[in-house]
Amino acid sequence: DAMVIQNPRYQVTQFGKPVTLSCSQTLNHNVMYWYQQKSSQAPKLLFHYYDKDFNNEADTPDNFQSRRPNTSFCFLDIRSPGLGDTAMYLCATSRVDDQPQHFGDGTRLSIL
Amino acid sequence: AQKITQTQPGMFVQEKEAVTLDCTYDTSDQSYGLFWYKQPSSGEMIFLIYQGSYDEQNATEGRYSLNFQKARKSANLVISASQLGDSAMYFCAMREGQTGNQFYFGTGTSLTVIP
Numbered sequence: 567d568a569m570v571i572q573n574p575r576y577q578v579t580q581f582g583k584p585v586t587l588s589c590s591q592t593l594n595h596n597v598m599y600w601y602q603q604k605s606s607q608a609p610k611l612l613f614h615y616y617d618k619d620f621n622n623e624a625d626t627p628d629n630f631q632s633r634r635p636n637t638s639f640c641f642l643d644i645r646s647p648g649l650g651d652t653a654m655y656l657c658a659t660s661r662v663d664d665q666p667q668h669f670g671d672g673t674r675l676s677i678l
Numbered sequence: 679a680q681k682i683t684q685t686q687p688g689m690f691v692q693e694k695e696a697v698t699l700d701c702t703y704d705t706s707d708q709s710y711g712l713f714w715y716k717q718p719s720s721g722e723m724i725f726l727i728y729q730g731s732y733d734e735q736n737a738t739e740g741r742y743s744l745n746f747q748k749a750r751k752s753a754n755l756v757i758s759a760s761q762l763g764d765s766a767m768y769f770c771a772m773r774e775g776q777t778g779n780q781f782y783f784g785t786g787t788s789l790t791v792i793p
Contacts, residue, residue: 599781607785608769608783608784608785608786609723609769609783611781656723658723666713666725666728667713667723667725667781668725669722669724669725670722671720671721671722672722672723674721
């Protein structure tokens with residue numbers, strides 16, 4: 567059974583049009599992470615929540631925002647996507663922040 | 679400096695043979711964790727194995743084992759009895775820091791298992 571669920575699996579959007587990616591978990595984990603993975607590259611951490619505590623990576627563009635309305639859900643909002651934001655976006659969770667992360671299947675985002 | 683270095687962009691192994699994927703890391707922290715993940719072409723990241731910096735024994739999970747050499751700062755993944763389904767990208771990752779806020783991935787190694 568899927569424990570970290572990302573929706574949608576594939577998303578195509580226009581340059582500059584806001585887009586929201588969704589992640590939900592059934593593991594009741596404290597920590598939720600968002601990664602960006604461009605083609606043939608390693609995943610890059612964008613930000614994470616430890617419960618309601620938001621932690622932004624220093625080099626994450628301002629264009630990227632996140633919301634965590636409750637333990638189960640976390641959203642990635644891209645306010646004005648550029649062509650360079652085409653990537654796989656991975657959501658992950660962990661019980662606490664030194665435990666292995668469990669990943670969802672990812673959302674492949676294409677900006678046209 | 680790179681936190682995680684994977685020097686093998688691509689590896690080939692014969693089915694049923696063992697293969698070692700290299701990973702070296704750089705940290706000045708005493709407490710850290712090392713992870714290996716598998717990413718098939720479908721994109722999902724699958725956790726394989728974990729080694730804590732204070733663990734004296736090498737971690738083992740089924741066909742996966744982690745050859746942890748702390749003095750050399752290396753954490754190589756050994757896959758025994760390779761299967762065709764092992765063909766995938768493999769990422770080494772490190773959690774650094776007391777609060778675990780810093781998490782770094784290597785650039786990955788693409789493993790192809792040959793029948």
